[in-house]
Amino acid sequence: MRFMRLICTYCGKDYPLDQPYQRCEDCGEPLELEHSKGNLRGDSSIWRRYAEFYPFLDQKLAERLTLGEGNTPITISEKLSEELSNVVYLKDETQNPTWSFKDRGTLIGVIRAIQLGFRKIGTVSTGNMAASLSAYGAKAGLESIILVRPDIPEEKIYPIVVYGSRLIEVEANFGEIYWKSLELGKKVGIYFINSDDPFRVEGYKTIGFEIGEWMLEGGKESGKDGKDGEIDYIVVPTGSGGLLRGIMKALFEMKSSGIISKIPKFISVQAEGCSPIAKAYEEGNDRIEPIKEPKTIAGAIADPSPPSGNEVLRKLKKHGRVLAVSDREILEAQRMLARSGIFVQPASATTIAAIRKLKDEGYEDMKFMCILTGAGIKVPSAVKEMFKFESLHIQKTDLSGLEKVLEGG
Numbered sequence: 001m002r003f004m005r006l007i008c009t010y011c012g013k014d015y016p017l018d019q020p021y022q023r024c025e026d027c028g029e030p031l032e033l034e035h036s037k038g039n040l041r042g043d044s045s046i047w048r049r050y051a052e053f054y055p056f057l058d059q060k061l062a063e064r065l066t067l068g069e070g071n072t073p074i075t076i077s078e079k080l081s082e083e084l085s086n087v088v089y090l091k092d093e094t095q096n097p098t099w100s101f102k103d104r105g106t107l108i109g110v111i112r113a114i115q116l117g118f119r120k121i122g123t124v125s126t127g128n129m130a131a132s133l134s135a136y137g138a139k140a141g142l143e144s145i146i147l148v149r150p151d152i153p154e155e156k157i158y159p160i161v162v163y164g165s166r167l168i169e170v171e172a173n174f175g176e177i178y179w180k181s182l183e184l185g186k187k188v189g190i191y192f193i194n195s196d197d198p199f200r201v202e203g204y205k206t207i208g209f210e211i212g213e214w215m216l217e218g219g220k221e222s223g224k225d226g227k228d229g230e231i232d233y234i235v236v237p238t239g240s241g242g243l244l245r246g247i248m249k250a251l252f253e254m255k256s257s258g259i260i261s262k263i264p265k266f267i268s269v270q271a272e273g274c275s276p277i278a279k280a281y282e283e284g285n286d287r288i289e290p291i292k293e294p295k296t297i298a299g300a301i302a303d304p305s306p307p308s309g310n311e312v313l314r315k316l317k318k319h320g321r322v323l324a325v326s327d328r329e330i331l332e333a334q335r336m337l338a339r340s341g342i343f344v345q346p347a348s349a350t351t352i353a354a355i356r357k358l359k360d361e362g363y364e365d366m367k368f369m370c371i372l373t374g375a376g377i378k379v380p381s382a383v384k385e386m387f388k389f390e391s392l393h394i395q396k397t398d399l400s401g402l403e404k405v406l407e408g409g
């Protein structure tokens with residue numbers, strides 16, 4: 001294994017890999033793995049295909065602990081493209097083992113924990129990350145500890161405890177629990193693989209590699225004309241900022257390796273009811289201000305003090321922009337996506353809501369790649385919310401009347 005280091009995204013201080021460093025001890029900002037250079041290999045497993053960009057990864061462990069994450073489809077939606085006057089590609093992350101992209105990062109985080117000698121792993125999450133960590137913890141035979149807030153809705157509890165993990169309700173806000181977990185975890189022997197853990201972010205790179213590969217192949221999997229694989233913008237729902245950082249890192253690594261020549265711009269989307277990064281971006285600030293009372297239907301991105309928020313600001317000043325969309329726009333977009341065949345959760349629908357906004361700003365004939373981060377079936381209450389504004393149209397009949405109803409259309 002090549003000698004690698006963790007580097008502070010802000011001050012550049014570096015840290016050795018043999019200790020469980022996650023944040024910079026000087027400035028508190030997130031650490032990231034040194035950039036890797038390499039080539040793609042022909043292989044069906046994403047971890048072997050991109051192995052040169054994971055020189056630190058124990059491939060044997062990856063093979064043993066994988067649940068089949070990644071290799072998700074990219075399709076074009078002709079219906080949405082028409083409705084939005086732009087080309088809309090969809091990267092469908094709902095097709096991961098626990099129905100969200102979190103699995104890609106969880107696997108690498110779990111391997112990191114094992115390599116450091118931990119037997120217990122944990123995370124701070126109410127939703128997708130908790131389920132993902134619990135699943136991979138179960139597969140690896142580790143104890144999983146999930147910290148949540150006491151107001152966690154019941155529908156979110158079962159998809160976590162079913163895997164056998166320990167659920168602990170903590171009376172505090174998410175930001176406080178995030179920082180406390182990192183501090184206490186090292187003391188009591190639990191490796192917390194939180195939202196923007198450096199190794200979780202490394203796992204998210206695979207989305208960027210898959211998009212880069214698709215671009216190289218001329219977008220032919222899109223099923224459209226396949227004439228080129230160029231993308232103008234990658235649209236990323238953003239909570240903590242970990243996902244966006246991972247996708248960006250992958251594309252920059254591909255570019256500096258000479259595999260791709262051009263990198264798309266990035267659009268980070270937040271929900272208006274909890275949009276500290278978008279707010280700082282609009283106001284031209286360098287640092288985010290935590291949100292006091294987050295309120296949005298897009299629970300998966302409702303992070304009131306995003307631990308990678310400042311880093312996202314630094315990155316997107318150069319390489320894109322941040323915007324926020326309202327709950328109403330999110331629910332409408334969620335329905336638009338469902339009516340074009342993909343049922344996502346509200347957080348993922350922010351991507352389509354964002355393109356709609358950009359269309360109103362005058363964006364036209366641009367090519368957007370939307371990251372559809374998680375499955376809608378996990379948040380049934382959001383669909384109920386969607387139909388709050390109208391009466392459900394359900395026809396009723398007995399058997400003798402069925403023919404008539406069917407004919408009636």
Ligand SMILES: *Cc1c(COP(=O)(O)O)cnc(C)c1O
Pocket residue numbers: 100102128129195237238239240241242243244300301303345347348373374375
């Ligand atoms: C976690 C999550 C996000 C945001 O990812 P971050 O890394 O926290 O920015 C977006 N959508 C869904 C469905 C998620 O679960």
Ligand SMILES: [Zn+2]
Pocket residue numbers: 008009010011012013024025026027028029
């Ligand atoms: Zn630092």
